[in-house]
Amino acid sequence: MLExxxxxxHIDGHEIIHIDELDLPPGARLxxxxxxxxxxxxxxKAIAGLLPAEAKVSGTVRFDGNDLLALNDAQFARIxxxxxxxxxxxxxxxxxxxxxxxxxxxxxxxxxxxxxxxAITDKxxxxxxxxxxxxxxxxxxxxxxxxxxxxxxxxxxxxxxxxDPELLIADEPTTAxxxxxxxxxxxxxxxxxxxxxxxxxxxxxxxxxxxxxxxRVAVIYGGHVAETGSVDDVIDRPRHxxxxxxxxxxxxxxxxxxxxxxMGQRLHTIPGSVPAVGRFPSGCRFRNRCGHASxxxxxxxxxxxxxxxxxxxxxxxxxxx
Amino acid sequence: xxxxxxxxxxxxxxxALVGSIVVFVxxxxxxxxxxxxxxxxxxxxxDVQFMRDELGIDRPLVVQYLDWLRGVATGDLGTSxxxxxxxFDEIVRRLEPTLMITLGGLLVSIPLALLLGTYSATxxxxxRGGVIDVFSQVGxxxxxxxxxxxxxxxxxxxxxxxxxxxxxxxxxxxxxTLRSIILPVMALSLGVTAVFTRYVRTAMIDVxxxxxxxxxxxxxxxxxxxxxxxGVRNASIPLVTVAALQFGQLIAGAVVVxxxxxxxxxxxxxxxxxxxxxxxxxxxxxxxxxxxxxVLNFLVDIAYGFLxxxxxxKAESQ
Numbered sequence: 001m002l003e004x005x006x007x008x009x010h011i012d013g014h015e016i017i018h019i020d021e022l023d024l025p026p027g028a029r030l031x032x033x034x035x036x037x038x039x040x041x042x043x044x045k046a047i048a049g050l051l052p053a054e055a056k057v058s059g060t061v062r063f064d065g066n067d068l069l070a071l072n073d074a075q076f077a078r079i080x081x082x083x084x085x086x087x088x089x090x091x092x093x094x095x096x097x098x099x100x101x102x103x104x105x106x107x108x109x110x111x112x113x114x115x116x117x118x119a120i121t122d123k124x125x126x127x128x129x130x131x132x133x134x135x136x137x138x139x140x141x142x143x144x145x146x147x148x149x150x151x152x153x154x155x156x157x158x159x160x161x162x163x164d165p166e167l168l169i170a171d172e173p174t175t176a177x178x179x180x181x182x183x184x185x186x187x188x189x190x191x192x193x194x195x196x197x198x199x200x201x202x203x204x205x206x207x208x209x210x211x212x213x214x215x216r217v218a219v220i221y222g223g224h225v226a227e228t229g230s231v232d233d234v235i236d237r238p239r240h241x242x243x244x245x246x247x248x249x250x251x252x253x254x255x256x257x258x259x260x261x262x263m264g265q266r267l268h269t270i271p272g273s274v275p276a277v278g279r280f281p282s283g284c285r286f287r288n289r290c291g292h293a294s295x296x297x298x299x300x301x302x303x304x305x306x307x308x309x310x311x312x313x314x315x316x317x318x319x320x321x
Numbered sequence: 322x323x324x325x326x327x328x329x330x331x332x333x334x335x336x337a338l339v340g341s342i343v344v345f346v347x348x349x350x351x352x353x354x355x356x357x358x359x360x361x362x363x364x365x366x367x368d369v370q371f372m373r374d375e376l377g378i379d380r381p382l383v384v385q386y387l388d389w390l391r392g393v394a395t396g397d398l399g400t401s402x403x404x405x406x407x408x409f410d411e412i413v414r415r416l417e418p419t420l421m422i423t424l425g426g427l428l429v430s431i432p433l434a435l436l437l438g439t440y441s442a443t444x445x446x447x448x449r450g451g452v453i454d455v456f457s458q459v460g461x462x463x464x465x466x467x468x469x470x471x472x473x474x475x476x477x478x479x480x481x482x483x484x485x486x487x488x489x490x491x492x493x494x495x496x497x498t499l500r501s502i503i504l505p506v507m508a509l510s511l512g513v514t515a516v517f518t519r520y521v522r523t524a525m526i527d528v529x530x531x532x533x534x535x536x537x538x539x540x541x542x543x544x545x546x547x548x549x550x551x552g553v554r555n556a557s558i559p560l561v562t563v564a565a566l567q568f569g570q571l572i573a574g575a576v577v578v579x580x581x582x583x584x585x586x587x588x589x590x591x592x593x594x595x596x597x598x599x600x601x602x603x604x605x606x607x608x609x610x611x612x613x614x615x616v617l618n619f620l621v622d623i624a625y626g627f628l629x630x631x632x633x634x635k636a637e638s639q
Binding site for chain 2: 048050053054073074077078079080081082085086088090093094095096097098099107108111112143145146156159160162163
């Protein structure tokens, strides 16, 4: 479905992203996970051609055999919305405040299909029903500010899948929402993906959310893929030291009987913070924050591939195959 | 929407009332004795007193104010001391050239600025956009009277295409009317277009960076398509405000331009009436200009509600 090879993004002469190899099989749900500033969102936007003009993108992103990066703005516009849907992080800012809901949900339908008039309205109502919004018929005439955050994100999802795309890119779709609403939106995304056989590229900083939604995951650090594989392999048997550090920083859930112990536990943090653009060390990008760094880490680690496509780039891997 | 409109209307009426008081008080505090102007310094005290009674300027200010307001409402403001014309009729007669050049200025400068500003915003990092920025910088700096004189020199004196000045009323010869306002409108729009271009540019650049613009592109809009279908309307809110403010600039500019081009409009009347100590004329003209601006602000208020559903909802819920 999606084959990324040697994808690089340069801004102001700095290489922000370099993804050597990453695949998303048809119908699969791939998670991109990493800290703020790791480059996961930028990778997602680069794939959809939604980066600002000052970002220089090179490499290949094969989508169903065609290289997306070779397309110009007008050609890309014919794919976006039609074959690739995109859901953004902040629904309140991603909906046009001056345009009615119906108009925004129907935008992709008007642009990419032959439907007209009444048929468009019917389709919009059907979409709003699918994303489980109440009273869709009157909702089409309302404006974004009249909806709650969760409802707005459902509208964004309806607008993204309006022209039946084969791939949905969701960039931290629940980060701006309440925890209870989060779970509902995640369930909705999973069921839509299963009903429609729609592949999903899911960006999140939360490994728990990734495990819930995705079947494969890529851990991104400094614009590189540190580790990738099935969700179970990467989360239960991490090899890259960054993945383990990220997992250790996650406190997990309190056990019913011992809440006090949960609240009393020491949280692990990753020392330091993600370096600014252009300040990453040579060789392994994580080595200045890594507890296991050695002299070898000064040169770039070559990827090691194990069973089921479990691939990592680390000189001193933890765990075992 | 109706409540929003009614509230704006109430604001308009209240502001007009307060404004009329301010205008009246300020003009009457200007000083200068009209009787001395009319009769000369050698006039006897009896003549002076007779004149003062005749003009009614010894009455309390409140009475004079109410008398003036009634005059405005009934269309009877008396006659000019010095020139003998009927004040109300004269003001109405002089509205036409002023309205023609100010509205003409709006009609030219707003679409032009929208075009130039959007072009400059979508080409912000390129030379093409930069050329427009330079033009708007220069345009802001050129004074209207100088631009007017230059235009007269080139198009009227040197080339002889257009009249050097004067005005032909619409009722006499519409074609000549248009010919007589071309140069004044050009002189008047130059600065306003330049300033407005810069506002359009800033507003469009801001909007182009909004998340919903990227979301529109994600649904299949091209960059230009998103700018057109989603950007312009969102950029219009700040622009409507600025456009209304620019109208005040246009009226101020009209005073200058009417004098350069010898147009018999409000602007020229203000100058002659002020020099002639025609208190009633000056305060009536000030009132007319104030009403212009208040009505325009009222229209802008209404426009906000039409443009932005959030403002409409807020007004309804209050």
